[in-house]
Amino acid sequence: MATTETINTKPIMKISSEEVSGKGNIPFYKPIHREIEVFQHAFKNRLPILLKGPTGTGKTRFVDYMAHQLEQSLITVSCHEETSSTDLIGRYIIKGAETIWVDGPLTKAVKEGAILYLDEIAEARPDVIVSIHSLTDHRKELYIDKLGITVKAHPDFMLVASFNPGYQKGFKELKPSTRQRFVALSFQYPTAKDETEIVETETGLDRDTSKKLVNIAHKIRNLTELGLTETVSTRLLVDAAMLINSGLPKRLSVKVAIVEPLTDDLEITQALTDLCDLMI
Numbered sequence: 001m002a003t004t005e006t007i008n009t010k011p012i013m014k015i016s017s018e019e020v021s022g023k024g025n026i027p028f029y030k031p032i033h034r035e036i037e038v039f040q041h042a043f044k045n046r047l048p049i050l051l052k053g054p055t056g057t058g059k060t061r062f063v064d065y066m067a068h069q070l071e072q073s074l075i076t077v078s079c080h081e082e083t084s085s086t087d088l089i090g091r092y093i094i095k096g097a098e099t100i101w102v103d104g105p106l107t108k109a110v111k112e113g114a115i116l117y118l119d120e121i122a123e124a125r126p127d128v129i130v131s132i133h134s135l136t137d138h139r140k141e142l143y144i145d146k147l148g149i150t151v152k153a154h155p156d157f158m159l160v161a162s163f164n165p166g167y168q169k170g171f172k173e174l175k176p177s178t179r180q181r182f183v184a185l186s187f188q189y190p191t192a193k194d195e196t197e198i199v200e201t202e203t204g205l206d207r208d209t210s211k212k213l214v215n216i217a218h219k220i221r222n223l224t225e226l227g228l229t230e231t232v233s234t235r236l237l238v239d240a241a242m243l244i245n246s247g248l249p250k251r252l253s254v255k256v257a258i259v260e261p262l263t264d265d266l267e268i269t270q271a272l273t274d275l276c277d278l279m280i
């Protein structure tokens with residue numbers, strides 16, 4: 001028979017492969033809309049959050065920032081097509097002559113009261129989605145089938161997931177029944193003013209050059225006829241700014257950090273390089 005286990009203590013986290021943060025210096029995050037307020041209220045009500053948006057728009061940085069702000073531990077799992085519920089919940093491992101159970105990141109977060117961030121949730125295998133269902137509704141509990149127990153979530157447990165709707169191109173969509181279990185926040189490219197501030201603050205590059213990089217990004221983002229799968233993200237601008245700051249020539253920095261990562265098409269690469277050379 002299934003038993004219900006409630007663990008209310010918050011032990012020091014012992015972490016293996018997945019990434020844990022949320023303590024230490026608060027990272028820089030420039031709010032774009034009212035996402036901080038939304039997250040705070042979702043946390044207060046322990047509602048799961050889904051962050052939607054293209055690559056490099058600050059989703060991961062935002063979760064990191066919120067974990068620090070709320071003084072919560074953060075466990076990040078980068079999902080890929082092989083990620084299964086076993087990876088999340090836990091498994092038996094053989095240690096010497098013994099077989100011992102090891103909690104996975106989801107179980108740890110549920111027991112210890114951490115924010116679990118499932119990055120690119122749509123990539124994971126369907127059983128991952130099934131395993132989080134009972135945590136995303138009023139039950140707030142996790143069923144561990146291999147142990148035959150149900151664990152009630154710690155009051156500080158919160159689930160955050162991200163997904164990139166554009167790049168999924170419809171074939172790995174999240175089902176409505178899953179989406180509707182989350183409060184959702186959309187991430188988009190910031191305004192030129194905000195993005196300049198991000199580039200400047202992140203890298204220490206001067207305002208004038210930061211502005212030029214942002215202008216390049218806005219120009220390329222408007223060139224929808226290029227048919228790029230993903231366009232220039234804030235991440236690419238930050239990378240270019242870092243290279244410039246460390247002494248690499250500006251045009252070369254833009255070429256390797258902005259143009260080349262966008263496309264392998266030689267004609268488009270040349271056209272974008274010419275365009276950027278005129279702008280910086």
Ligand SMILES: Nc1ncnc2c1ncn2[C@@H]1O[C@H](COP(=O)(O)OP(=O)(O)OP(=O)(O)O)[C@@H](O)[C@H]1O
Nearest residue numbers: 028029030054055056057058059060061234235238
């Ligand atoms: N609002 C912001 N405030 C501060 N930095 C930002 C912001 N948006 C983007 N950045 C910068 O862009 C970089 C990339 O952001 P981040 O890794 O959070 O993107 P992401 O949306 O998680 O991308 P992906 O979908 O590829 O995981 C950050 O490391 C940071 O330098």
Ligand SMILES: [Mg+2]
Nearest residue numbers: 059060061119
């Ligand atoms: Mg991310």
